[in-house]
Amino acid sequence: MVVVMAPDATDEDVAAVVAKVESVGGEAFVSKGVVRTIIGLVGDIDSFHHLNLRTLRGVADVHRISDPFKLVSRQHHPERTTVWVGPAGHQVPIGPDTFTFAAGPCAVESAEQTMEAAAMAKSAGATLLRGGAFKPRTSPYAFQGLGVAALEILADVREATGMPVVTEVVDARDVPVVADHADMLQIGTRNMSNFSLLQAVGRAGKPVLLKRGMTSTVEEWLMAAEYIAQRGNLDIVLCERGIRTFEPSTRNTLDLSAVPVVQASSHLPVIVDPSHAAGRKDLVVPLSRAAIAVGADGIIVDVHPDPEKALCDGPQALLGQELRDLATAVRRLPPAVGRVDAAELVRA
Amino acid sequence: MVVVMAPDATDEDVAAVVAKVESVGGEAFVSKGVVRTIIGLVGDIDSFHHLNLRTLRGVADVHRISDPFKLVSRQHHPERTTVWVGPAGHQVPIGPDTFTFAAGPCAVESAEQTMEAAAMAKSAGATLLRGGAFKPRTSPYAFQGLGVAALEILADVREATGMPVVTEVVDARDVPVVADHADMLQIGTRNMSNFSLLQAVGRAGKPVLLKRGMTSTVEEWLMAAEYIAQRGNLDIVLCERGIRTFEPSTRNTLDLSAVPVVQASSHLPVIVDPSHAAGRKDLVVPLSRAAIAVGADGIIVDVHPDPEKALCDGPQALLGQELRDLATAVRRLPPAVGRVDAAELVRA
Amino acid sequence: MVVVMAPDATDEDVAAVVAKVESVGGEAFVSKGVVRTIIGLVGDIDSFHHLNLRTLRGVADVHRISDPFKLVSRQHHPERTTVWVGPAGHQVPIGPDTFTFAAGPCAVESAEQTMEAAAMAKSAGATLLRGGAFKPRTSPYAFQGLGVAALEILADVREATGMPVVTEVVDARDVPVVADHADMLQIGTRNMSNFSLLQAVGRAGKPVLLKRGMTSTVEEWLMAAEYIAQRGNLDIVLCERGIRTFEPSTRNTLDLSAVPVVQASSHLPVIVDPSHAAGRKDLVVPLSRAAIAVGADGIIVDVHPDPEKALCDGPQALLGQELRDLATAVRRLPPAVGRVDAAELVRA
Amino acid sequence: MVVVMAPDATDEDVAAVVAKVESVGGEAFVSKGVVRTIIGLVGDIDSFHHLNLRTLRGVADVHRISDPFKLVSRQHHPERTTVWVGPAGHQVPIGPDTFTFAAGPCAVESAEQTMEAAAMAKSAGATLLRGGAFKPRTSPYAFQGLGVAALEILADVREATGMPVVTEVVDARDVPVVADHADMLQIGTRNMSNFSLLQAVGRAGKPVLLKRGMTSTVEEWLMAAEYIAQRGNLDIVLCERGIRTFEPSTRNTLDLSAVPVVQASSHLPVIVDPSHAAGRKDLVVPLSRAAIAVGADGIIVDVHPDPEKALCDGPQALLGQELRDLATAVRRLPPAVGRVDAAELVRA
Structure with missing residues (x-):
């Protein structure tokens, strides 16, 4: 100091x-x-x-001169970490050597829609299934998610597809039930500074996907990870999902510089969510390509079998040609930047 | 649409x-x-x-053309609301005709420090006592508050001074115990979009002080109030406390325009917290004056008997000459903009 | 360092x-x-x-530890400066002891409109006349100002009213002709970092009104003033006019904290433009009150005899009751914060 | 509407x-x-x-419903434009089918330094030479560029290397002399809304590189291009160089989403400057890769033979291994996203 x-x-x-x-x-x-x-x-x-x-x-x-975070810092832990997600026999790596593709519907709406979306995701090359059971919505009048019923659907779809499930938890009281059903607990952008929730997932014994607060600095984001780590859980994957700026042409501004910045100061893996940053599907494929090229350890993308009928964020969900374009990018680009597709490394 | x-x-x-x-x-x-x-x-x-x-x-x-909020909108409720805070015999109004001054320590550290700060606040003209029991801190290594012990101290100090107490709640599981001890539940800036917590305080039967998210638009802030209102609680006071911008000379940028903007579209009272916006005490008095002049329904300010020893936000706490200057401003300026000091209207 | x-x-x-x-x-x-x-x-x-x-x-x-600006710093020049604007016999002060009210139309559209606006401004208590001859507009298809013809109109109106004239210059090549006609040269928000223009007005021998770049830090703003000062001109008045943030309910976010921040580190006077910050007239009076209360050395406000027909920024121009309310605030509030109306101190 | x-x-x-x-x-x-x-x-x-x-x-x-820009809009000009830069015999394309790599020193400091930097740039695969003669600096005490002497050095180096030259112009009065020496006129980020300068380069008869204002929306940027186009010059290349946000770990936040956003609404080419956005050299290679992958039509990068001695922006200039890594990326990645290296298409 x-x-x-x-x-x-x-x-x-x-x-x-x-x-x-x-x-x-x-x-x-x-x-x-x-x-x-x-x-x-x-x-x-x-x-x-x-x-x-x-x-x-x-x-x-x-x-202040030195970094305020310790457990997640790369200073005393220079080796970058690989986090393994999923039950024995289906463990998917997220880390420095691989590129991991997670996809699924923004919200679980029904067993059929989730199964269909998972099939789309899988055939496009995804190894992890995302899907929202508890949805934090700006309006109390918007669809809030199916809750526990959605968790059961997700568990069934994992059974059917073999894809480990990542889903958001928004209330510390829900952590046990979510941890019972899902393979990875997501902390959403609005809850990045909900320290009670961070501490609760830190004790839950499952890997955590920690989205960046849409108005958080990289340092605050790493401090939020430190809250989780401090409770004994170092299986944390960071997720850049856009920050709030003055630019209105995208919902948020995807801060791809944050990927190498994080990798320089923390040993934790970092992935990118282009769907929620852009808020419009025509940008998802180019931003996914950019995320791969900048060195992200993975991406997480919204897909939906029928975006017109989606109860949440329909305009950004991929299907058809755009999903095929994304599948191509995920297959071809990671090798060009020295990465192996995580699908080839799933631990049987 | x-x-x-x-x-x-x-x-x-x-x-x-x-x-x-x-x-x-x-x-x-x-x-x-x-x-x-x-x-x-x-x-x-x-x-x-x-x-x-x-x-x-x-x-x-x-x-979208019309406002997304309903219960807190001024459209169907043109009369601006007055919220009364405190137990029978000590009810303090916050509303369009009065100016309400709340003050106290950022964090409750001990019975002595809290009693002393309350005495300072009261002699400067404050009618409401603020004080933190649960502190959301960016670092897990920083002081997190005394919790329930602090709530008991606050209740004792209320007993001694007659000042109703406002204190922050950060976890839905703590709402009952906080509501048992305090007169007004504060939702902090980091929890403005913690919808579980908003719903919990909406059911708690006590007035709520809803701080603006440091990166929330006015519309998102009013939607957060709508979450609380939707659970049946319309005793909500909004609090502008600065937004995140590129300017580094203050901790956040106090958005005083938000006061008349809110008053034009919502019937809820709105007060201003200059201490947390500025982060430095030399700005607290001029910003308090500006808050009064712009038409705020009150202010909430950090005071501490010994800022050097404060466990939280010492650099912004007032004492001595600055507190006397603030007391003068609070006495003189509200009448110049057509307001009565709330101290004169406490309901016996 | x-x-x-x-x-x-x-x-x-x-x-x-x-x-x-x-x-x-x-x-x-x-x-x-x-x-x-x-x-x-x-x-x-x-x-x-x-x-x-x-x-x-x-x-x-x-x-870096110390401030990068020197000539405009308060460090070696602790006394705050008063800048006098206008020809001998009509000099208006802007400085620490007075409160100066400048008003006029956003753009000079005709001799009649300008004369009428000046009369409105004067009867509301203004001592300085603002009016745009060269208008920097985002669209090349929008009205760009009458240029030299407008300068002549402004000079005539000064003759008739005795009000010194402040007008914007947008091109270094126009500095001589503007300096010939006007009493104070305004650098607009889009040109705050146009260093050629800053140097040109630094040599022009007239006081300068330097608006803050809408995305400039206070430090960059003071460095822009340093550019002018370095050419030998210290008659600089700073003007806070709102910064760009994520909040859409106002055109820009008026940063009133910047007023005491500037006054703590620079000896130059600082005034506030609430009209361009808000972009809507219902906020101009409350923000003007707040500017006075925070300690600004003056305000500059848009008025127009017929806002419906204004060629520029009609929605923010005051007239009628709102202008009368502003006149009342300008008369009553400055004494409450220890200021004398500059109108009483015009140097004859 | x-x-x-x-x-x-x-x-x-x-x-x-x-x-x-x-x-x-x-x-x-x-x-x-x-x-x-x-x-x-x-x-x-x-x-x-x-x-x-x-x-x-x-x-x-x-x-407003429709776009405010016309000449640069893709609506009436669906084919994306290719701009050719350089004298007959050395014309380099910037457009939808190619990927163009421009490099050189931030500032021209001497003939030797410029020649060395150009040789480095050329051997890394660059086809265009960048170099500053007039430097807009935040501080009046910083190096302001060699001016006309630098223009002469750049012309000599073009002679020696065959690389067309792009250099910034900061004052409308300098446009003729810069246009006499350079092949492409750059408008820097601080001058994007300097409408006099935009109009001057619009009449200069040379291609223009228009950097995005660091706090401009995409729409304002395209309106600035419209100013140039309106004077008869449609040889405009846009350049994304980072926007101002709250994040301090990079100098500005590179907004790569702006590339596909611009390409969807305008027919003009758009390139990326990762050096000035990041302000630190360890991010230049990953961000360059990301720019290629997102679909940019080119990049422009700072190189310097001896960054320790650079008079401007040394910390972001590449050399050695980092420059070799960039050369590899520029050779390998564009074909993976369907682009030809512009170097193969220089018009003889």
């Missing part, structure tokens, strides 16, 4: 900072400049936080 | 939209332009949503 | 940084931490910039 | 809107809803703009 003193700070002000730092066992290195004095702190950063140095007289600013 | 057809849409495409709208009992008015055709829809908007018109062939765009 | 070394930086890497700093006459203080080493630099910051320290091996980051 | 009436609008208010529209030869279709009335307008949109319908009594909102 670095403490920057105001231009009019006195020697006493500087001494007071030094004394406070030393009082918790830290060391303080004073650099006296012509205009300003800066003080470099060495020691246990967490203990410095409690000092509230910013409130001391003469202190202009306090800069 | 208005459906905009693509330039190359055919007559059949237009007819298909009309047929769909009529199939749910709506009317469709077709305006054929030189380049584009637009179709105005009249009828039950909720039924139109389920049609997924945006996925039909030839449809370029669908514009 | 502070150089933060990467965790894997070697002693040689640290030594190389120190050597570079010393090679230009600077001093480097090394603080070796458990995980990272930080190096505090003392000396001439400009010389450090040319070292490209960020490109050296082992360097993780470089933090 | 669609006019939305307020819930309390009267029949007279509706009639007044209809009358206004008919007064300029338009047709108005009235759809009376239960709560609101909407009016669809058919006819010449430009004439409707002058009506200021939003200021009429009872009007709540006015929605």
Whole structure:
């Protein structure tokens, strides 16, 4: 940490900072400049936080220097992690060497629709099935998901197709029932800072798919992962899904730079959701291609057998030619950037 | 709703939209332009949503025309609402005719600190006591609040000072215990889209202080209020607390325009939190003055007897001269914009 | 400046940084931490910039500590500045002790319309006349202003009313003719980073009204002022006019926090334009009140005798009751925050 | 256009809107809803703009339906355009079938440095040379470019290498001299809304590279292109270079979605600048790969023989292994998405 003193700070002000730092066992290195004095702190950063140095007289600013996350940091864990999702015999890897394709309907609406969507997803090359049972919707008057009935449908479809299931959980009280039925628990963008929920999934014993808050920085996202990790669960996959900006032509702005940024500072895998970022299906294939090329460890895409009748996000769901184009991209592009299709590595 | 057809849409495409709208009992008015055709829809908007018109062939765009919220809208409830907070004998109004000043420590740290902060707040003119028992923190390593012990301290301080208590709830499972101890339940900025929690406080039978999501539009904020209202609780006070922008000189950008914008479209009261928006105490007094002048129904401000020792957000807590300046502003400015100090109207 | 070394930086890497700093006459203080080493630099910051320290091996980051602006900084010029606008006998002050009200039509459309708008502005208490001769418009098909003809109209109206004139200049080649006719040259939000234009007005010998770029930080805004100051002109008034955010209910988000932020770091006066920020007239009066209360040195507002016929920004122009409400606010509120109406101080 | 009436609008208010529209030869279709009335307008949109319908009594909102740009729209020009850059014998295409790689130093610092950077660029596969002669810098104390001397260096290097030259112009007065020396005139991000400059390059008779304003919407960007096109120059190449968001880990957020969005609505080519978006060189190769995969018509990248000594943006300049990785990506990936390397199609 670095403490920057105001231009009019006195020697006493500087001494007071030094004394406070030393009082918790830290060391303080004073650099006296012509205009300003800066003080470099060495020691246990967490203990410095409690000092509230910013409130001391003469202190202009306090800069944090090192990353605030630890368990998910690449610093002490340079090897990038592979997370395995699914029951024994059907484990799908998500990690640095593979490219994993997850697909399915935004919401589970019926057994037939889910089965059909899963079949579409599978024939396009997907190895993981996504599908919403609990839907967080901006309007209380919109379809909120089928809940537990949907979880049962998803479990049946996994049985039939062999595809492990990822589904969202929106309430800490639902974590046990979702963990009973699904193979991976998704934290949605609106709940990334719902710390109670993060702690609950951290204790659930299943891999977690942590979507980036649509208005969260990469650092806040990694801190949310740290909440989960801190409860003992390091099977976390991050998912970039677009951030809120001023640009109205897409629902959100897909921040593909976040993929290499995350990979440089965390050992966790990171995948991309182009469907929810774009909100329109004509962009899903080009953005999926870009996600593969930028080095994402996978993508997760909405498909629906009949988008006109979808109860949720119909305009972004793929089918027909667009899904075939996506299947082609997923087959051809990963090898061009040094990746193996995860489908070839499912653990039997 | 208005459906905009693509330039190359055919007559059949237009007819298909009309047929769909009529199939749910709506009317469709077709305006054929030189380049584009637009179709105005009249009828039950909720039924139109389920049609997924945006996925039909030839449809370029669908514009919603009317507000998506109902219970909190001013349209059918033109009179602005006053919410009364506190037990019989100490009810404080928040509404269009008064100006309500709430203050207290960001976090409850001890009985002494809370009592001292409450005394400071009261002598500065505050009628409501704020204080955090459960703190949502970006880092799992930061102080998370004293929990139920803090609720008990707050209840004791209310007893001693007569100030009704507002405190945050972050987990639906905690709603009953918080409602037992506090007079008003606060939903924090990170939980504005935690729909389970919104529904839980909607059933709790206590007034709710709903902070704006730091990255939520005004419309999304009012939809969050609609979630609470839909469970039967219309005692909701909105709180503007800054939005996330590119500007780094303040923690968030206080959006004071949101106050008159909300007041034009909703009957709910709206107050302002300048402390959390600014993140630095030198801005709290000028922003409080601006909040009064823009027409806010109240403000909520952090105070702390010893900011250096604060376990949370010390740099923004007021004391001494700044608190006296704020007290002066709260006494003098509201009358200049046609408001009565809520302190004079506490219901005995 | 502070150089933060990467965790894997070697002693040689640290030594190389120190050597570079010393090679230009600077001093480097090394603080070796458990995980990272930080190096505090003392000396001439400009010389450090040319070292490209960020490109050296082992360097993780470089933090600038002091402000990059000098002439407009309050550090060496603690007294806040008053800028006087207008010809001898009609000089209007803009500064820390007064509150200055500027008003007029968005665009000069005719002599009659401008004269009428000026009369409205004057009777509402305005002392400065605004009016656009050159209009930067997003569409090449929109009205672009009357140009020099408008400048002549403005000069005539000043003659008739005694109100000094502020008008925008959008092209460095037009600076001489605008400076010949107007009393204050406005740099619009789209040109805040048009450095050629900034330098041109810096040499023009007239006060400058520098609007904040709608997507500029406060620091970039002050650096733009520094460009003007560097050419010898310190008669600069800053104008906050809203920044671009995700919120769609206003055209831009008025950042009133910027007023005290600027006043803390620069000695230049700062005024507020609520009309262009809001884009809708019902918000102009409440936002003007808020601007006064937050401590702005003035406001600048659109008025038009017939907004329906306005060639530019009709929806935000005031007239009738709203203008009377604004006149009342401008008369009553400044004294409540310790300001004198600039109208009383016009230098005869 | 669609006019939305307020819930309390009267029949007279509706009639007044209809009358206004008919007064300029338009047709108005009235759809009376239960709560609101909407009016669809058919006819010449430009004439409707002058009506200021939003200021009429009872009007709540006015929605524009069709695109405001014409000459650059794909609507009347469905074939995507190829722009050829360079003198006879060395013409390089930028368009839908090819992938064009432009590279060079951020700023021209000397003949040697520019020649070396051009050789690096050429051997990595670049066919166009970029290099700054006039540099718009946030600080007036930063290196502002060598000006005309740099233009002469660039012309010499073109002579030596056969690479056509693209360079930025920041002042309308410099357009003739830049057009005399360079093959393509660049409008930088800070000048995208400098309409005088846009008009000047529109008349200069050379192709234009129009960077997106860092805070401009796609629509505003296309309107800026319309300004150039309106002066008779349709040889415009758009360049996405990152937009300003809240995320601090990159200098700007590269908006790759903008590439397919632009290609859907405009016939102009669009390329990507990953260097200035990221501001750090470790992201340039992954983002370049992503740009190719998303379907960009080219990329433009900073290279420098000695980044430590660069006078501008050293931290983002490639050399060595990273440049070799980029060369590999540019050779291998475009064929995987159906593109030919522009280098094979240079017109002799």
